[in-house]
Amino acid sequence: MQTPEQPVLRDIVLIGGGHSHVGVLRMFGMKPVPGVRLNLICRDTHTPYSGMLPGYIAGHYGYDDVHIDLGKLAEFAGARFFRDEAVGVDRNQHRVLCRGRPPVPYDQLSINIGSTPQVQQVAGAGEHAVPVKPIHRFNDRWLALLERVRNHPGRTRIALVGAGAGGVELTLAMQYRLRNELRALGRNPDELEFHLFNSGPRILPTHNARVRRRFERVLAARGVRLHCGQEVNQVDAGRLATASGESLEADEIVWVTSAGGAPWLRDTGLELDEQGFIRVQDTLQTVTDPRIFAAGDIATMVDHPREKAGVFAVRQGPPLAANLRRAVEGRALKSYRPQSRWLALISTGDRHAVASRGGVGFEGDWVWRWKDWIDRRFMAKFNELPAMEDEAPKQASSVQLEGEEAQQAISAVAMRCGGCGAKVGASTLSRALGMLQPAQRDDVLVGLHAPDDAAVVRVPPGKAMVHTVDFFRAFIDDPYVFGRVAANHALGDIFAMGAEAQTATAVATIPSGLESKVEDTVYQMMSGALEILNDANCALVGGHTGEGKELALGFAVNGLVDDNLDAIMRKGGMQPGDVLIITKPVGTGTLFAAHAKLQARGRWIDAALTSMCQSNRQAADCLHAHGATACTDITGFGVLGHLVEMTRPSEVDAEVDLSALPVLDGAEETVAAGVLSSLQPANVRLRRAIRNQSEVVDHPRYPLIFDPQTAGGLMASVPAEGAEACIQALRELGYPHTAVVGRILPQGEALEPITLKG
Incomplete structure (x- = not known):
């Protein structure tokens, strides 16, 4: 993810990944506006180019040939990509309402969602x-x-x-x-x-x-x-x-x-035409609200009505980008007049096409080749992203602010204080947290419901406390999803030991900026985190939030376990004859390293985030119920590092089948391309624990045993006789990638406890 030097002063929100908005993203990526942040709300990561869809249906193109990767494009543009569906606009509060996440505030809004079948x-x-x-x-x-x-x-x-x-x-x-x-x-x-x-x-x-x-x-x-x-x-x-x-x-x-237009548009108060499309002026602003723009099929230009065709959406991209830029800079907008005639190249299924423009029409195989050349050239602009211009000068933004906002902006770019002067303001923090509802537990005597200098928590009789802490900087631009992953990651150690989560204390750093932007970041991030904590009945009881260059979040988590060593799942305890089980696919380290380099497909990142947001709680309960002899969660040290942590105290050896290792989509491709996490070299030093390294070093999954995981799955040893039932139960609970990846062996005389096979 990109970390801008300038504090965020204005948010442009784009609803939909249509042909106009992909043009806006590319143009802002080429020439960003200091102090302006783009936000894309779209349910789908890959958006099709309508001009090539018939060719895809006919079998002339593959899926990736005809789809624009919005995840990669948003990363290039420095835009926050919210993978969700807009379901409304609160024009009074200037917020976009989403189906599955908190509302997203905007200063300027653009809608490019195409049409909806009536x-x-x-x-x-x-x-x-x-x-x-x-x-x-x-x-x-x-x-x-x-x-x-x-x-x-x-x-x-x-x-x-x-x-x-x-x-x-x-x-x-x-x-x-x-x-x-x-x-x-x-x-x-x-x-x-x-x-x-x-x-x-x-x-x-x-x-x-x-x-x-x-x-x-x-x-x-x-x-x-x-x-x-x-x-x-x-x-x-x-x-x-x-x-x-x-x-x-x-x-x-x-x-x-x-x-016609999406049904939710009727509740926005925006003026619509008879088919439910948004009526816009020549500037592409809605006739109702100058803060809101619309383009593509969803828009009807009042003074220049045109057929709903992809060519107009593509042509509206540059003027829409220019006017959004002018709007946030406080400059006058320019009018756009679409062409009255346009060229349509219509294919006949085979590699043959007919050209139509006004009263002219001609056809041939060469017309299809011409169309193919035009379409591929258009797609190359988004699949072969150019280098960005030199970083914008680090001076005050040209964004126009007045009054208190202007004073806040000056404060945001000034030299920041350290110590307690770096804390997020009390009013900002209280407003953000006041909208959240942490889980309530009877054993929390003093917590966020009655804030004090510290939380006070009762330890029930017969229980022992389990303590853990995790903290890391954001690796994605969506604070809501980042909050979910951070909380899930922190809870992993509690669940891996067979404990229940009791309380959590948060520690966060938030980039400086306008109070409203800081407040929303805290709210979005903690909303995501609380969804995970509340689902685990883990009460958020306090925390500390300070300013920092990068967004970061961590939790100190307390858990409860029976005051009996036999009830605790530990790393040591593996027995010869056990099988080794992993509950989630690996590969998050290499995938997000590739994402930062624009070398990962959006659907790979989507699948990785889905895995990272899945709790280990039910998996841990299932493993415990099926007699797991040892367990840990796979995180920063990777599969090999955590396996060594298990074999040494257990005084056993292990054999791992690399071909059985569950792997996230795209991870083999990115490691093969040499894209590795920055922590990978440190993890590779543990290769000395591998007995037969020279035999497996060329296996395509060999690098992935060193790949650091964020919110990874559980790795456990289970008695062989119960392994099949355990795996079946885990898959029924929603862990479809669960696999037996190896077996536990008696400790040999060699110093290397791990044997790999391909």
């Missing part, structure tokens, strides 16, 4: 049709449909509703791909039957007659049956009906029409 307007369509839009969610539906067709015996009838350019192009792409799939399976491609429905009298209504006639001939030649003037008004399971009384049995029904 399937509810037709009875049964929402339940029985596959909507194409929003296209960033279409891939899962397409893959499921593809699998159903492959497994469907005999004739398959597919109906598509909507015969604009998108519907026609998608029909031909699907037909081309599915016929090829059936051929590859040794089946007759003529088993497929395609029907295309259109409520109007002709296909491609916004294109010229020559282009329409060409596609009518192509559809006819390929056996696609057109149903023009047939408005679909009823969809049932395996059947659709039209207003004129026509009915068709269909195995698959795909919806490519009737798109």
Whole structure:
């Protein structure tokens, strides 16, 4: 993650990862504004480029060829990437409401979420049709449909509703791909039957007659049956009906029409058009609220209405970025006028395309190659990110502030005090923490519910205390997710010993800035942490928050365990004949090192964060119940380091199967590229504990046994006779990557206790 030298004075929030916003992210990455922070809210990490989607459906491109990696792009732009879905805007408090996280405050807001299928307007369509839009969610539906067709015996009838350019192009792409799939399976491609429905009298209504006639001939030649003037008004399971009384049995029904604005926009108070799209001025500001912009399909330019087409969203990126920049700098905005004519290159499924512009139309294989060149050049701008400009001068930002905010900004860039002068202000802290609800426990006598100089906690009779502490700087830009991971990591030691978490005390450093920005960072981070602590019934009883250059968080955690050594799961205790189990995949160190270098795919980081946010509590209970003889959580020392910590006090040796090691997606690729955590070299020194290092050093997973983990899984030894039942129980609890990775052996005479096999 990038750590700006300037304190944050203004937040630009982008809702959605559409074609306009990817342009904004790239332009701000190329030339950031000091004191201005970008924030991207988007549920999906990989956003498709609509121009290449038909080629992907037809099988000409792979997934990564047609998707922009928002995680990588946001990292390049220095933007905080919130992987969530916006569900509302509180315009009075200037906050975006999200489905699964705290609200995100904004100073300027932009919406680029595309259109939403209005399937509810037709009875049964929402339940029985596959909507194409929003296209960033279409891939899962397409893959499921593809699998159903492959497994469907005999004739398959597919109906598509909507015969604009998108519907026609998608029909031909699907037909081309599915016929090829059936051929590859040794089946007759003529088993497929395609029907295309259109409520109007002709296909491609916004294109010229020559282009329409060409596609009518192509559809006819390929056996696609057109149903023009047939408005679909009823969809049932395996059947659709039209207003004129026509009915068709269909195995698959795909919806490519009737798109509108997202329903939550109606509650924002923004002025919308008849289809629910946001009405915007020539500056791309909404006509209702000058703080809010909109672009792409979700926006309707009042003075220059245009067809909903990807070309306009792409073209709106630069003027949107420029006006967002001007808005935060207090400068006058500029008007944007879209072109009245545009070039559309529409493919015919195979590597052939038709060009359409105004009254002109022409076609050929060379047109497809031309389209392919244009599309690949566009994608290269986001997949091959350029070097950023030299760092902005470290002077006061050009962002316009007034009154108290201006005084706070001057304070934020001034030399900061040390000692207690570096603490976060009491009012700022109390406001942030006042919105949180820590878990309440009867054994906490004095805690946050009645703050004092220190917490007072009762130790129940027959219990012993378990103490641990963890602290580290942020490795991602999202303070909410960082808080979840930090709390989960800190609790890991408690659970690994078979204890229950009782209380936690937080220690945090927060970068200086405007009070409102500091307050929100504390609130976001501690909201995430409290979700994890409360789920473990661990009461947050106090803490300390001070200023620092980088965001960091840690916890001192107290736990309770039966006052009996036999009830405690310890590192020592492994027995010869035990099997070695790991409950989570490894690879977080190399993946986040690669993320910082823009060399990790966003979906790899998503999967890593999901793993890091998963608690070890249930896994520890399960291992304890199945007679685990020793246990630890895998953290900074990696698999090998923690295994050595277990074998030495147990006075045993261990054999580990590298091929059985559960690994996070992408980790093998990043270590193979030589991207390693900064702690890896220190961990590699423990290779002296490996008996047969020369035999396995070239194994692709060998570097991963040294990879430091954050909020990693548990590693435990379990009696062999109960291992299968233990693994099954762990997987049923939601630890699907649980695996037996080795076995425990009697201690040999050699000094190296670990043997690896490939």
